[in-house]
Amino acid sequence: xLLRQIFEAKARKVVAxxxxxxxxxxxxxxxxxxxxxxxxxxxxxxxxxxNDTKARPFPFEVKKKLxxxxxxxxxxxxxxxxxxxxxxxxxxxxxxxxxxFVRSEKDKSEQPLPDQTKKNGExxxxxxxTGKDLNTSxxxxxxxxxxxxxxxxxxxxIKSASELRATWPEMSDEDKLTAAKLMYGNGAEAAVQLLxxxxxxxxxxxxxxxxxxxxxxxxxxxxxxxxxHINQIDDIKKLSEVLYNLVGKQVKHRGQRFTVTDxxxxxxxxxxxxxxxxxVVKRRPPEPEDDSVRDKLQKRRKLAxxxxxxxxxxxxxxxxxxxxxxxx
Numbered sequence: 001x002l003l004r005q006i007f008e009a010k011a012r013k014v015v016a017x018x019x020x021x022x023x024x025x026x027x028x029x030x031x032x033x034x035x036x037x038x039x040x041x042x043x044x045x046x047x048x049x050x051n052d053t054k055a056r057p058f059p060f061e062v063k064k065k066l067x068x069x070x071x072x073x074x075x076x077x078x079x080x081x082x083x084x085x086x087x088x089x090x091x092x093x094x095x096x097x098x099x100x101f102v103r104s105e106k107d108k109s110e111q112p113l114p115d116q117t118k119k120n121g122e123x124x125x126x127x128x129x130t131g132k133d134l135n136t137s138x139x140x141x142x143x144x145x146x147x148x149x150x151x152x153x154x155x156x157x158i159k160s161a162s163e164l165r166a167t168w169p170e171m172s173d174e175d176k177l178t179a180a181k182l183m184y185g186n187g188a189e190a191a192v193q194l195l196x197x198x199x200x201x202x203x204x205x206x207x208x209x210x211x212x213x214x215x216x217x218x219x220x221x222x223x224x225x226x227x228x229h230i231n232q233i234d235d236i237k238k239l240s241e242v243l244y245n246l247v248g249k250q251v252k253h254r255g256q257r258f259t260v261t262d263x264x265x266x267x268x269x270x271x272x273x274x275x276x277x278x279x280v281v282k283r284r285p286p287e288p289e290d291d292s293v294r295d296k297l298q299k300r301r302k303l304a305x306x307x308x309x310x311x312x313x314x315x316x317x318x319x320x321x322x323x324x325x326x327x328x
Contacts, residue, residue: 019083
């Protein structure tokens, strides 16, 4: 047994990591982040998220932008694949550093849990954070639970990101802007566009504000969006409604305003003069149904009236002969 395993190395520094889904980052998350900053110091607190969009709508870069609008330094918002794996944070951890994961008190029953025992009887890696005598990250990690707040807008108490996702599409434009100001301050207008794009507002002309830098990029973005609609829906009426709603919409970026005009739509639709290729499925003609015995006799009797019984009943192609003598 190593000497350090007997005495357990004591940490002189702390890195606190707040993992989460952040779909989207909202005031509940911000309140937990503020608690972590107060407890561990801002330079020591990191927020960790994945780029997984299989079950949720927000990619990592959008999460990062919304968190930055809420007050989390972009340098301390990091992308990981496995948020509770200590190896993800090796670049932050020195030999004398303790690792503390920060979660909300409402997640106390969620995995992973601290103070568990392995199958071999040894204690697990995670321990409850007490604030005293922390060991280094190579020995163990800690789980700290902090308070979160409920936030109120549009007359509703929203307690989680899932409730926000469910509520957002039903809110008025005015309430959305009010809520975004509460959540993201001066970045409210850009945040509304990001949230609309991710949560299903069909009137939102753009997603990330950085894609629209000038009129040309605005038209390019809208053109790509129209192509996506064409590939997804085969309903001209719905597509017409989308185009109609785009006219007059404003996109704001770095103090500039871009308004979508009829001319923009006309220019954008220039690509539609060529019909998009469609997959053509070749279908075989249906196999003709076999005549019944009665039908076959009637055909041959009809042919016999013209060519004689012997020839009619020895013909190999009655239908061809009927067309020859009687027409179609």
